Amino acid sequence: MVGDNGNNEIRIGVFLCHCGSNIAGVVDPREIAEYAATLPNVVRSVDTMYACADSGQSLIKEEIQKHNLNRVVVSACSVRMHEPTFRAVVKEAGLNPFLMEMANIREQCTWAHGHHPEEALEKAKSLTAAAVAKARFLTPLDMIKVPVTQKAMVVGGGVAGINAALDLADQGVETILVEKEPTIGGVMAQLNKTFPTMDCSI
Amino acid sequence: MVDASRHPKVDVRTYTEVERVEGFVGNFKAQLREKARFVFEDRCNGCGDCAEVCPIEVPNYFELNIAPRKAIDVAMSQSVPLVYNIDMDSCIECYQCVEACGELDAIDFSMEDKLVWEDIGSIVIATGFNHFDPSAMTEYGYGRFPNVITAMEMERLNNSAGPTGGNLIRPSDGKNPESIAIINCVGSRDKRFNPSCSNFCCMYAIKNAVLLKQAYPDMELSVYYIDIRTPSKGYEEFYDRARKLGIRFIQGRPGLITEDPETQNVFVHSEDRDLGRVTEREYDMVMLNQAAIPQPDADTISSVLNITQSPGGWFMEYHPKLRPLDTPTDGIFLAGACQGPKDIPSSVAQGAGAAARAGRVVHSEEWEIEPTVAVVWEDRCISAEGKKCGVCVRACPYGSILYEEGKAPEIVTAKCHGCGGCVAECPHNAITQLHFTDAQILAQIQTLLADKPEEKILAFRCHWCSYGGADLAGVSHFDYSANERGLRVMCSARMDADFIYEAFRLGAGAVLFSGCHPQDCHYITGQRVGAKRAKRMLKQFERVGMTSGRFRIEWISAAEGDKYARVVNEMQDVLDSIPEEELQEEIEKLQPYMEKRARRMREVPQIEEAASFAEKIALGHGTQDPAST
Ligand SMILES: Cc1cc2nc3c(=O)[nH]c(=O)nc-3n(C[C@H](O)[C@H](O)[C@H](O)COP(=O)(O)OP(=O)(O)OC[C@H]3O[C@@H](n4cnc5c(N)ncnc54)[C@H](O)[C@@H]3O)c2cc1C
Ligand code: SF4
Ligand code: SF4
Ligand code: SF4
Numbered sequence: 001m002v003g004d005n006g007n008n009e010i011r012i013g014v015f016l017c018h019c020g021s022n023i024a025g026v027v028d029p030r031e032i033a034e035y036a037a038t039l040p041n042v043v044r045s046v047d048t049m050y051a052c053a054d055s056g057q058s059l060i061k062e063e064i065q066k067h068n069l070n071r072v073v074v075s076a077c078s079v080r081m082h083e084p085t086f087r088a089v090v091k092e093a094g095l096n097p098f099l100m101e102m103a104n105i106r107e108q109c110t111w112a113h114g115h116h117p118e119e120a121l122e123k124a125k126s127l128t129a130a131a132v133a134k135a136r137f138l139t140p141l142d143m144i145k146v147p148v149t150q151k152a153m154v155v156g157g158g159v160a161g162i163n164a165a166l167d168l169a170d171q172g173v174e175t176i177l178v179e180k181e182p183t184i185g186g187v188m189a190q191l192n193k194t195f196p197t198m199d200c201s202i
Numbered sequence: 203m204v205d206a207s208r209h210p211k212v213d214v215r216t217y218t219e220v221e222r223v224e225g226f227v228g229n230f231k232a233q234l235r236e237k238a239r240f241v242f243e244d245r246c247n248g249c250g251d252c253a254e255v256c257p258i259e260v261p262n263y264f265e266l267n268i269a270p271r272k273a274i275d276v277a278m279s280q281s282v283p284l285v286y287n288i289d290m291d292s293c294i295e296c297y298q299c300v301e302a303c304g305e306l307d308a309i310d311f312s313m314e315d316k317l318v319w320e321d322i323g324s325i326v327i328a329t330g331f332n333h334f335d336p337s338a339m340t341e342y343g344y345g346r347f348p349n350v351i352t353a354m355e356m357e358r359l360n361n362s363a364g365p366t367g368g369n370l371i372r373p374s375d376g377k378n379p380e381s382i383a384i385i386n387c388v389g390s391r392d393k394r395f396n397p398s399c400s401n402f403c404c405m406y407a408i409k410n411a412v413l414l415k416q417a418y419p420d421m422e423l424s425v426y427y428i429d430i431r432t433p434s435k436g437y438e439e440f441y442d443r444a445r446k447l448g449i450r451f452i453q454g455r456p457g458l459i460t461e462d463p464e465t466q467n468v469f470v471h472s473e474d475r476d477l478g479r480v481t482e483r484e485y486d487m488v489m490l491n492q493a494a495i496p497q498p499d500a501d502t503i504s505s506v507l508n509i510t511q512s513p514g515g516w517f518m519e520y521h522p523k524l525r526p527l528d529t530p531t532d533g534i535f536l537a538g539a540c541q542g543p544k545d546i547p548s549s550v551a552q553g554a555g556a557a558a559r560a561g562r563v564v565h566s567e568e569w570e571i572e573p574t575v576a577v578v579w580e581d582r583c584i585s586a587e588g589k590k591c592g593v594c595v596r597a598c599p600y601g602s603i604l605y606e607e608g609k610a611p612e613i614v615t616a617k618c619h620g621c622g623g624c625v626a627e628c629p630h631n632a633i634t635q636l637h638f639t640d641a642q643i644l645a646q647i648q649t650l651l652a653d654k655p656e657e658k659i660l661a662f663r664c665h666w667c668s669y670g671g672a673d674l675a676g677v678s679h680f681d682y683s684a685n686e687r688g689l690r691v692m693c694s695a696r697m698d699a700d701f702i703y704e705a706f707r708l709g710a711g712a713v714l715f716s717g718c719h720p721q722d723c724h725y726i727t728g729q730r731v732g733a734k735r736a737k738r739m740l741k742q743f744e745r746v747g748m749t750s751g752r753f754r755i756e757w758i759s760a761a762e763g764d765k766y767a768r769v770v771n772e773m774q775d776v777l778d779s780i781p782e783e784e785l786q787e788e789i790e791k792l793q794p795y796m797e798k799r800a801r802r803m804r805e806v807p808q809i810e811e812a813a814s815f816a817e818k819i820a821l822g823h824g825t826q827d828p829a830s831t
Contacts, residue, residue, distance in 0.1 A: 040818055078673045079665075079690070098573070098637060107676035108688055112767070119684035126650055126687060133645035133815050137808060141636055143570040146616045148228035149323040150564050155220055155503070159546055160538025161328030162206045163553030164560070168326075169211035171561045176320060177206060178234060179216045181263075183281035185203050186330050187539075190264060190354065192361040194546055195409040196436050 013044040013069035017051035017076035026110035027121040064093040071135040075103040075128040096140030103131035158186020226617040227533030230322040238313040239287040245308035248284035252299035260292045269365030324563040331539040334389035334493035347461040348374040374466040379486035381422035389493035401543035403491040424450040494543035574620040574637040582632035586610040594624035599726035621725035622696025641808035648816030650687040655709040661688040667718035670760025680767035683774035694732030700803040707796035719757040751776035
C-alpha cells in the first residue's frame with residue numbers, strides 16, 4: 001500500500017498522551033508506548049504530556065516530518081472530543097487528515113477502570129494496538145465538494161419562518177417562503193397582544 | 203408580515219405545500235403544490251366586493267371556527283397577501299362574486315392546483331405547532347359547556363381585530379363575564395396526553411389575566427396552576443405584576459368542571475394547596491390552556507424532508523446543545539415551535555439563527571461533505587451479473603442508491619450519509635464504506651480478540667449514541683468490567699453480521715451490539731436496519747445453543763452512561779456464571795457454525811492481511827524490536 005507522502009512503506013507513528021494525570025495517574029503511557037513500538041509498521045512511538053496542547057501538536061508534526069510518518073495513531077481521549085483537532089494537526093504536517101486514527105484510553109479506559117490499573121493497562125495496550133491495526137489500512141480521502149444552488153426555501157410562514165426568510169433575504173439570498181394556509185402569520189397573527197412587550201402581535 | 207411580502211428577495215407562496223424534496227445539501231429539488239385559490243393573486247386588489255355578495259357562510263379556521271367567513275373571503279383583514287380565495291367545498295357556484303369583481307376579472311373557476319419544481323440550496327423548516335383538543339379531557343366539559351373555552355378562542359374573543367371587536371362575551375348568553383378561571387397544563391404534564399411542559403402557557407395565562415384585568419378592572423380572575431414557570435428575562439417580574447393587580451393564583455390541578463344548567467355558570471373543583479383542601483368555586487367562564495402539540499402532518503413532513511422526530515413528535519435537532527438548529531440532514535435547519543414549544547422571542551431568535559446556518563450553505567461556492575461514504579465494487583455485485591438483488595437499495599435511509607436490474611447499483615455520493623447499512627446488508631460484500639472498510643474493522647476485531655478472547659466482551663457501538671454513552675460512563679467514573687473492548691462504527695446499520703460471526707469464531711466470550719434508540723438514530727432508519735439484523739442473529743444463536751446473554755442487543759443513548767456500565771457488567775456476570783471449561787466447549791462447538799457463516803468475509807480484499815497482523819501481535823508478542831522511543 002502506498003503512503004500519502006510518497007512512501008511505499010507504511011510508517012506509523014503512535015502518540016501516547018498522559019493527559020496530565022487523567023491517563024498517567026492510572027497507567028504508565030511510556031509502557032504502552034514501548035509496547036506499541038513492537039507492533040508491525042510502527043516506526044515511532046512516543047509519549048507526551050498533553051497531545052492536544054501546542055507542545056503536543058508540534059511534537060506530532062515534527063515527528064511526522066522527521067520520520068516520514070504516513071499514518072498517525074493518537075492514543076488519548078474520545079474521538080468526539082479531539083478527532084477534528086488531530087485531523088487538523090496531521091493535515092498541517094502535510095498528511096491527509098484521514099490517515100489519523102485515535103484510541104480512546106481516557107474516557108473508555110482510565111476513567112472507567114481507575115480502580116483496576118493492571119487491567120486498565122492491558123486494555124489501553126489492546127485499544128492502541130487496535131487503532132494501529134486499523135491505521136495500517138487507512139487510505140487518504142478527500143472531502144467531497146458539491147456545488148451549491150444559491151437559493152433558500154423556508155417552509156412555514158409563522159413568526160419563526162417569516163424572520164428566517166427576511167434574514168436570508170437581507171443577506172442577499174433569494175428565498176421562497178412556503179405557507180400552506182392562504183395567509184402567512186401563523187399562530188402569532190391570531191393572538192391578541194403578546195408578552196413580554198404586550199404590543200399588538202401583527 | 204408585510205415586510206416579508208414587500209421584500210424583493212422573498213417570494214411568498216401561500217396556499218402552497220411541499221410535496222416532495224429530492225437531492226442533497228446545496229442541491230435540493232423541491233416540488234411544491236400551489237393549491238388553486240380560484241382568484242388570481244396578481245389581479246385581486248383585496249377590495250372584498252365578492253365576499254359582500256357571496257351568500258354562503260362557512261366556519262373560518264383563522265377564528266378557530268367560532269366566526270364565519272364567506273365561501274369567497276380572506277382569513278382576516280390583515281391577510282398577507284390580501285388575496286381572496288374560494289372554499290370550493292362550500293361554494294354553490296352562483297357566480298355572483300364574478301359579477302361583483304367585474305372588470306378586475308380576478309376570479310377563475312377553472313383554476314387547478316399547480317405542481318412546480320424549484321432548485322434550492324438550503325431549507326429552513328418552521329412549520330410551528332398545533333393545539334391540543336381539550337374535549338379529550340371529558341372532566342373539563344369542553345364542547346359540552348358553552349362557557350368553557352380554549353385559550354386560542356380567548357385570544358380571538360378578547361381581541362379588537364376578532365369577531366366581537368374585542369367585546370368579551372360569554373358564548374352561552376352574550377353577557378360580559380364577571381369572573382373567569384384560567385386553567386393551566388390542560389393536556390400538558392399529563393401522562394394520559396402529553397407528559398411534557400408546553401413552555402409558554404404559564405406566561406400567556408398571566409398575559410391574558412393581566413389584559414382582562416386592565417380592560418375589566420372589576421373582573422375576578424383566578425389562575426389554576428401546578429407550577430408557574432417564568433424562567434426568561436423579565437418574566438418573573440411580569441408574574442409579580444399580575445399578583446399585584448389582584449389576580450388570584452391557586453396552586454392545584456382541577457379534577458372536574460361542572461355546570462349549573464340554569465345559569466350555565468361553571469364550577470371548578472380543585473385542590474387548593476394554600477388552603478390544604480379541595481375547593482369548588484363558581485365562575486362565569488373558564489379558559490383552558492391547551493397543550494402545544496406537534497402539527498398533525500409532522501410525520502409527513504419528516505418523511506418528505508428526511509428528518510427525524512423526537513419521542514413526542516417534534517422535529518429533532520442534530521445535537522440539543524451544540525447544534526440546536528441543524529437537522530441530521532445536511533442543509534436542512536429548524537426554527538421555532540416545530541422543534542418544540544417555544545414563545546415568540548425564542549422563535550424569532552431561532553429564525554435568525556437558522557437563517558444564518560442556512561446562509562452559510564447558500565453563500566458557499568461549494569460545500570464539503572465527509573467522504574466516509576459507500577462505494578460499490580461492481581465486479582462483486584450479482585446484479586451486475588444479471589441476477590435479481592437490490593438488497594442495498596432497501597437498506598438506504600436516504601434513497602441514495604440508484605438501482606436498475608442487471609446493473610450494479612450507483613451510489614449518489616453526495617446523498618450518502620455514510621450509515622453503512624447497504625455495506626453490511628449486501629450479501630455479496632460488494633459495497634464498502636470508506637474509512638470503515640471491512641478490512642479496517644476486521645483488523646480491529648482480530649486485534650481486540652488476539653489475547654484470551656473468551657474473557658473479552660467485544661462491544662460494537664455507534665458513533666453518535668452508544669460510543670457517547672461509553673464516554674459518559676467514563677466521565678462519570680462508573681466502574682465497569684475492564685474486559686470490555688469497544689470499537690466504533692457510525693451507525694448500528696454498519697454492524698455487519700460477518701463481524702459478529704467472526705468475533706465468535708475467534709472465540710469471543712461475549713459480543714454487544716449497541717446503537718441509538720430508534721428515535722435518536724442519526725441516519726433516520728439506520729438503526730432499524732441494524733436492529734432487524736441483530737434480532738435475526740440473536741434467534742440463530744439461540745437455536746444453535748449459545749448461552750443466552752453472550753450476544754446482547756442494547757440501545758444506549760449518549761446520555762445513558764449508567765446503562766452502558768450496567769449492560770457491560772451484566773454481560774460480565776453472564777461470563778462469570780459459565781464454568782471455564784463449559785464456555786470453552788461451547789465456543790469450540792459453535793466454531794464450525796461461525797466459520798461457515800463468516801465465510802464470505804474471507805473473500806474481501808485485505809482480510810487475510812488484517813488477520814495476519816492480529817496473529818503477529820497477540821498481546822505482548824510484538825514481532826518487531828522496540829523502535830527507539
Ligand atoms: C393561546 C396562545 C397565546 C400565546 N401568547 C403568546 C405571547 O403572548 N407571547 C409569546 O411570545 N408567545 C405566545 N404564544 C406562543 C406563540 O404562538 C409561538 O411562540 C409562535 O407562534 C411560534 O411561531 P412559529 O413560527 O414557530 O409557529 P406557528 O406560529 O405555528 O407558525 C407555523 C406556520 O407554518 C405553517 N405551516 C405548518 N405546516 C406547514 C406545511 N406543511 N407547509 C407549509 N406551511 C406550514 C402554519 O400554517 C403556520 O403559518 C402563545 C401561544 C398560544 C397557543
Ligand atoms: S408552561 Fe406552565 S401551563 Fe404550560 S404546560 Fe408548562 S407548567 Fe403547564
Ligand atoms: S445505506 Fe447508508 S452508506 Fe449506503 S448509500 Fe445509503 S446512506 Fe450511504
Ligand atoms: S446488495 Fe450488493 S449484490 Fe445486491 S445489488 Fe446491492 S451491491 Fe449488488
